[in-house]
Amino acid sequence: MLHVASPFLRRRALACFIPSSLPPPSSWQGDRAILSFTGSTLPKSMVGDLRRRLLRRTYHGTVPRAKDVTMTWHVEGEAIAVTAPEGKTLLEVAHDNDIELEGACGGELACSTCHVVFTPELYARLPEKKEEEEDMLDLAWGLTETSRLGCQIKVTPLLENAVITIPEETNNMLGGEDEGKGGAAGGQGEPWAK
Incomplete structure (x- = not known):
C-alpha cells in the first residue's frame, strides 16, 4: 500500500500506480479485484479513468481488426x-x-x-x-x-x-x-x- 500524507495525493498516486505497475490481468476477475480495491479509495471519476486504462492495457493489440x-x-x-x-x-x-x-x-x-x-x-x-x-x-x-x-x-x-x-x-x-x-x-x- 502507498503511504502518502494527503488523501488527494494518495488517490492520485493509486490511479497512476495500478495500471502501469501490475501485469495484465488474466481474466475479468483480475480487473474486478483491482477495481473493487480502488473503488473504495477513489472517487467515481477516477475509477472510470482507471477502468479505461485497464481495458486499454489488457486488450491492446488483441482486439481483432475489422476485415x-x-x-x-x-x-x-x-x-x-x-x-x-x-x-x-x-x-x-x-x-x-x-x-x-x-x-x-x-x-x-x-x-x-x-x-x-x-x-x-x-x-x-x-x-x-x-x-x-x-x-x-x-x-x-x-x-x-x-x-x-x-x-x-x-x-x-x-x-x-x-x-x-x-x-x-x-x-x-x-x-x-x-x-x-x-x-x-x-x-x-x-x-x-x-
Whole structure:
C-alpha cells in the first residue's frame, strides 16, 4: 500500500500506480479485484479513468481488426477499386475514397442523394429495405429494381468483389447546390420533367 500524507495525493498516486505497475490481468476477475480495491479509495471519476486504462492495457493489440472488403465502384463510366473496413456504410466508404456520392443529409435517411445500384445477384442477398428507405428511394432519379441508399448498407463480407454503380443524376430534396450530377436542387428543375 502507498503511504502518502494527503488523501488527494494518495488517490492520485493509486490511479497512476495500478495500471502501469501490475501485469495484465488474466481474466475479468483480475480487473474486478483491482477495481473493487480502488473503488473504495477513489472517487467515481477516477475509477472510470482507471477502468479505461485497464481495458486499454489488457486488450491492446488483441482486439481483432475489422476485415477489409474489396469492391468496385462505377462512377460516370470509370471503375474505381477500393477496400473498406467492415462496419462502415457505403456512403462513408465513398467519402473516404473521394468518390462523388453526395449524401446531403449526412446519412440520416432524409434524402436520396446517396442512391446506388447493385447487380441483381448481390441485391438479392442484401438485407431488406426498411420502409423509411423505400420512401426516400421513391424520390430518387434513375431508380431501378436494384437501387438502395448507400447510407443504409454497411460493409460486410457479403460485399466482397461487389460492383456498385452510382447513377448519373441525383435529386437533392434538401435544397442547396447539386454537386454537378445533373439533378434538380433547390428548385432548379422538376424531377418529373427529366
